[in-house]
Amino acid sequence: MTLKRRKEATAAFLFASPWLIGFAVFLAYPLCASIYYSFCDYSVLKLPVWIGTRNYENLMRDEIFWKTLSNTAYYAIFALPLGMVVAISLALLLNTKVKGLAFYRTFFFLPSLVPMVSLAVLWLWMFNGESGLVNAALGGIGIKGPNWLSDPEWSKPALVLLSVWGVGNAMVIYLAGLQDVPVQLYEAADLDGATAWQKTRNVTLPMISPVILFNLIMGIIGTLQVFTVPYVMFPGGSPARSTYFYTMYLFDNAFRYQKMGYACAMGWIMFLIILVLTMISLRLSEKHVHYGGS
Amino acid sequence: MARSHKQTQKLKTAGIHLVLVALSLLFMFPLLWMLSTAVKPIDETMLQPPKWIPSVFMWGNFREAFTYSSDTLGYIPFLVYGRNTLILCILGVAGTVVSNSLVAYAFGRLKWPGRDFAFAVTLATMMVPFPVLMVPIYGMFKEFGWIGTFKPLWVPAWFGSAFAIFLLRQFFRSIPFELSEAAKLDGCSEWGIYWSVVMPLAKPALAVVALFHFMGTWNDFLGPLIYLLDQKTFTLSLGLQVFQSQHGGTQWNLLMAASAIVVAPIIVLFFFTQKQFIEGITMTGLKG
Numbered sequence: 001m002t003l004k005r006r007k008e009a010t011a012a013f014l015f016a017s018p019w020l021i022g023f024a025v026f027l028a029y030p031l032c033a034s035i036y037y038s039f040c041d042y043s044v045l046k047l048p049v050w051i052g053t054r055n056y057e058n059l060m061r062d063e064i065f066w067k068t069l070s071n072t073a074y075y076a077i078f079a080l081p082l083g084m085v086v087a088i089s090l091a092l093l094l095n096t097k098v099k100g101l102a103f104y105r106t107f108f109f110l111p112s113l114v115p116m117v118s119l120a121v122l123w124l125w126m127f128n129g130e131s132g133l134v135n136a137a138l139g140g141i142g143i144k145g146p147n148w149l150s151d152p153e154w155s156k157p158a159l160v161l162l163s164v165w166g167v168g169n170a171m172v173i174y175l176a177g178l179q180d181v182p183v184q185l186y187e188a189a190d191l192d193g194a195t196a197w198q199k200t201r202n203v204t205l206p207m208i209s210p211v212i213l214f215n216l217i218m219g220i221i222g223t224l225q226v227f228t229v230p231y232v233m234f235p236g237g238s239p240a241r242s243t244y245f246y247t248m249y250l251f252d253n254a255f256r257y258q259k260m261g262y263a264c265a266m267g268w269i270m271f272l273i274i275l276v277l278t279m280i281s282l283r284l285s286e287k288h289v290h291y292g293g294s
Numbered sequence: 295m296a297r298s299h300k301q302t303q304k305l306k307t308a309g310i311h312l313v314l315v316a317l318s319l320l321f322m323f324p325l326l327w328m329l330s331t332a333v334k335p336i337d338e339t340m341l342q343p344p345k346w347i348p349s350v351f352m353w354g355n356f357r358e359a360f361t362y363s364s365d366t367l368g369y370i371p372f373l374v375y376g377r378n379t380l381i382l383c384i385l386g387v388a389g390t391v392v393s394n395s396l397v398a399y400a401f402g403r404l405k406w407p408g409r410d411f412a413f414a415v416t417l418a419t420m421m422v423p424f425p426v427l428m429v430p431i432y433g434m435f436k437e438f439g440w441i442g443t444f445k446p447l448w449v450p451a452w453f454g455s456a457f458a459i460f461l462l463r464q465f466f467r468s469i470p471f472e473l474s475e476a477a478k479l480d481g482c483s484e485w486g487i488y489w490s491v492v493m494p495l496a497k498p499a500l501a502v503v504a505l506f507h508f509m510g511t512w513n514d515f516l517g518p519l520i521y522l523l524d525q526k527t528f529t530l531s532l533g534l535q536v537f538q539s540q541h542g543g544t545q546w547n548l549l550m551a552a553s554a555i556v557v558a559p560i561i562v563l564f565f566f567t568q569k570q571f572i573e574g575i576t577m578t579g580l581k582g
Contacts, residue, residue, distance in 0.1 A: 005405070008404055008405055008406065008484070009404075009405075009406040009407065011400075011404060011484040011485075012400040012404040012405075012406040012409070013400075013406070015396045015397065015399050015400035015404065015484070015488070016396075016397050016400035016401070016412075017396075018392075018393040018396055018397055018452065018453050018454050019393070019397040019416070019453065019454035019459060021453050022393070022450065022453025022454045022455075023416070023419070023454075025434075025453065026427070026431065026450050026453060027419055027422065027427070029430065029434075030426075030427040030430035030431050030434070031422065031426065031427065031430075033429075033430035033433070034426050034427060034429060034430050037429060037430065042429075044432065044433055044436055090317070093310060093313065093314060093317075094314075096310050098307060098310050098311060098314065100311075100314075103318075104314045104318055105572075106568075107318035107321050107322055108317070108318065108321050109572075110321070110322075110325065110561065110564070111321055111324065111325065113509075113557075113560050113561065113564055114325075114557050114560070115512060115513045115530075115531055115556055115557060115560060116513055116515055116531070117515055117531040117532075117534045117535050117538075117556065118531075118534060118553040118554075118556045118557045120538075121534060121538050121549055121550075121552075121553045122324055122325075122327075122328050122550070122553055123324070124538075125327075125328075125331065125546050125549065125550065126324055126327065128546075130340070130342075131339065131340040131341070131342060131344070133323065133324070133327050133344060136342065136343055136344050139342075139343075140343070165321065165324065168321075169575060172572055172575045172576065173575055173576065173578070176575075176576035221421065221423060224423070225423050225424065225425060227515075227516055228515040228516065231515075232515075232535050232538065235539070247425050250425050250428075251425075251428075251516075254428060254429050254432070255432075255520065260429045260433075263425075263428070263429050264426070264429050264430075266425070267423070267425045267426035267427075267428065267429070268426060270423055270425060270426065271422065271423055271426045274421060274423060275421070278421065
């Protein structure tokens with residue numbers, strides 16, 4: 001190595017040092033410790049004791065584990081696609097070159113800024129069975145609204161519905177993606193006599209597919225970790241554990257029941273699920289995602 | 295023929311506006327409902343059908359929510375929560391800007407062996423969910439004696455985060471390298487280039503990173519829930535949850551007033567920094 005390059009490498013090492021420490025202390029160490037703890041009986045009050053795969057075996061037999069996993073899957077399966085469809089539709093509407101784009105964009109975007117706890121408190125009130133706005137609106141068109149918050153059949157749909165309210169962030173990303181689609185492609189499609197739907201289907205969606213993929217993966221990671229809103233709205237995952245989600249149970253194991261090894265095993269299972277789902281999305285997308293020249 | 299085409303075009307535009315206005319209202323209703331409930335007398339919150347404009351505007355609700363149980367506590371809770379949140383935001387934002395700009399300089403502007411591999415590893419860490427790390431990090435902070443203090447909530451910000459490194463690195467790379475070369479010829483050190491060439495040009499990206507960290511800290515609930523013990527140290531999010539669990543299901547007007555107190559600064563911040571916000575989100579989504 002020449003002196004100049006060595007000097008540059010030394011400088012780089014110094015510049016990168018905060019992250020080298022951060023990576024070691026806040027990522028690498030906890031990741032290793034967590035995998036070790038997941039094979040231990042451990043609480044913060046006592047030293048970890050190796051128990052082999054017992055945490056994992058107990059998890060497989062733990063009804064609440066499966067309940068929270070299926071609740072989380074339910075939430076992800078409905079909230080993710082619904083959120084994507086709404087976000088893309090809003091972005092498509094805003095991309096029609098109508099006047100006042102900035103205004104509409106602000107209206108759709110503002111709700112996604114509302115801090116999670118405020119959002120949860122607000123929607124407790126919106127979904128209130130007797131005097132909530134949602135049931136008042138349903139009543140206005142002659143439908144008797146359900147007891148969103150106390151009926152186990154309706155608690156998860158309530159969470160899915162309110163998640164749609166926060167799609168503004170994703171919408172802004174899609175909108176930027178749409179504005180990057182070259183106009184020539186649409187002109188060519190027009191010459192071929194394509195309808196609006198055909199243009200959306202064959203030009204727009206393929207062109208923004210990398211953005212869709214990015215949002216899908218981020219969505220999967222985020223949805224599997226859903227915690228704050230159900231924690232505030234449905235204490236203990238009520239009613240009848242219908243809103244008891246994976247991260248809530250993990251949190252309770254770690255900090256309420258002091259079963260920290262068990263919580264780490266849950267964490268690793270979640271990490272594996274995220275990895276597998278990401279891998280599947282990437283694999284499926286190979287056929288369908290179109291990357292432009294840049 | 296041309297005329298009728300123009301007319302259908304006009305009709306279409308009007309239709310789109312109609313849909314957009316309807317949807318905008320739908321998205322705004324919950325926030326308007328929050329404000330409307332916040333200024334109502336308690337007996338008007340439960341009316342069916344709902345009454346949007348109260349008979350008297352109870353501005354005192356805000357004061358009442360703000361100062362709830364301050365007599366028994368001996369301090370004004372939401373004032374203390376707000377101060378705590380601000381302290382965490384300031385310390386965290388400072389740390390984020392300083393640490394990530396340094397690290398991004400190493401990744402984006404310097405050549406060193408193993409850089410691209412290290413960067414790939416850095417990006418991959420974004421996939422690690424916090425719940426996996428939660429227990430060992432808690433154990434570590436407990437060893438440090440940091441549980442119940444603010445430190446777990448701001449110190450990590452001084453050691454970089456993959457997301458901010460990524461964002462800043464992308465931006466740093468777009469700054470012409472000739473500027474660095476010229477500065478070097480003038481006898482500038484790497485530190486000098488970082489400080490007087492790259493940083494001044496990177497202000498928009500630094501603003502985005504700062505803004506996102508501010509929002510994240512303001513929003514954070516799980517962190518304060520895990521690490522803070524004494525109500526006097528609570529943040530706005532955690533404080534609001536405590537307020538909700540104590541007053542839930544009855545005094546909706548006060549609850550909505552309290553929620554509005556937590557939301558309002560963020561909305562105000564948004565209107566002052568709209569450009570950075572939209573650009574920042576776009577940056578995160580498209581350059582991926």
